[in-house]
Amino acid sequence: MKKYIILIPVYNDWQSVFKLIQNIDLQLSDEIVDILIVNDASTEKYEENLTGISRIKSVKIINLNNNGGHRRAIATGLKYCKDNLEFDYVIPMDGDGEDRPEELKEFFNKAKMNSDVVTAVRVKRSEGALFKILYFFHKIITLILSGKMVRFGNYSCLSKNAVNKLLSDGAIWLSFSGAVTKHFPNHDFIHSHRGPRYFGPSKMSLFKLIIHSLNISVVFKDTLFIKIGLLITGFAILAYYLSYYFLILCLFSWIFLILVVFLGAEDDLKKLESSSANIKSLDSLYSR
Known part of the structure; x- marks a missing residue:
């Protein structure tokens, strides 16, 4: 029987995480599932609330020294799983309720067919109209810059082979969905309905969404460098033959190139390989 690790990054949103774990337990039958929470240097202490769970095998927390954001927490968690745990599949999952536990069954079914990578492609979102519009533009910007249509987030099901491949270069330290798209362009998928947050408003601001788009695109920086180079050359030619005003666009292209180089340093x-040095401790909350 296949062994699954559900990997959940969290920063302070403990109430949501413990509710999520209880809801995950309700979706399990005979699957072997361990929960690994990556505590991304939360400033708030948690009050353990795991009453009523009976199907999950264990719940553990990796405590990090320094906050690095969800993408680095997931990368650190994947490396910890690879180096220390036995598993067949890892399922990264946001802890706020937007990744619905009801869809785990579909991941399990795909895993039974030995799919290497399965992503949750969002076909319905729970946010307001403004966020949906912004998210649409995020996908279009990513498509224009990278040439890739990325329609999924962290929620996915990764085989051991896939985890090893994702950890073979630094792309996952920059962007999880970008790295998956880079290494597994023809991966399997399920249709996902984005659930409502259990508690509190979304923490995804417009600025974070823009950086998210850029990080995905920078994973494909070779393609991006070619496109920016063509823009700079084109604007320079237009400035020479038509109007010096095109030099302003040429300057913005150079600034964007510098930004890509800066983001690409991640x-x-x-x-990634030294991320284990950021692990402070390991807490075991539950085991059966």
Whole structure:
């Protein structure tokens, strides 16, 4: 029987995480499932609330020294799983309720067919109209810059082979969905309905969404460099033959190129390989 690890990054949102774990337990039958929470240097202490669970095998928490954001917490958790745990599949999952536990069954079914990578492609979202519009533009910007249509987030099901491949370079340190798209362009998928947050408003601001789009695109920086180079050349030619005003667009293209180089520095295998040094402790909350 296949062994699953559900990997949940969290920063302070403990109430949601413990509710999520209880809801995950309700969706299990005979699957072997361990929960691994990556505590991304939360400033708030948690009050354990795991009453009523009976199907989950264990719940553990990796406590990190320094906050690095969800993408680095997931990368650190994947490396910890690879180095220390036995598993067949890892399922990264946001802890706020937006990744619905009801869809785990579909992941399990795909795993039974030995799919290497399965992502949750969102076909319905629970946010307001403004966020849906912004998210649409996020997908379009990512498509224009990278040439890839990325329609999924962290919620996915990764085989041991896939985890090893994702950890073979630094792309996952920069962007989880970008790294998956890079290494597994023809991966399997399920249709996902984005659930409502259990508690509190979304923490995804417009600025974070823009950086998220850029990080995905920078994973494909070779393609991006070519596109920016063509823009700079084109604007320079237009400035020479038509109007010096095109030099302003040429300047913005250079600034964007510098930004891409800056963000691309996070595509760093050494940082990924040394991420275990950021682990402060391991807490075991539940075991049966």
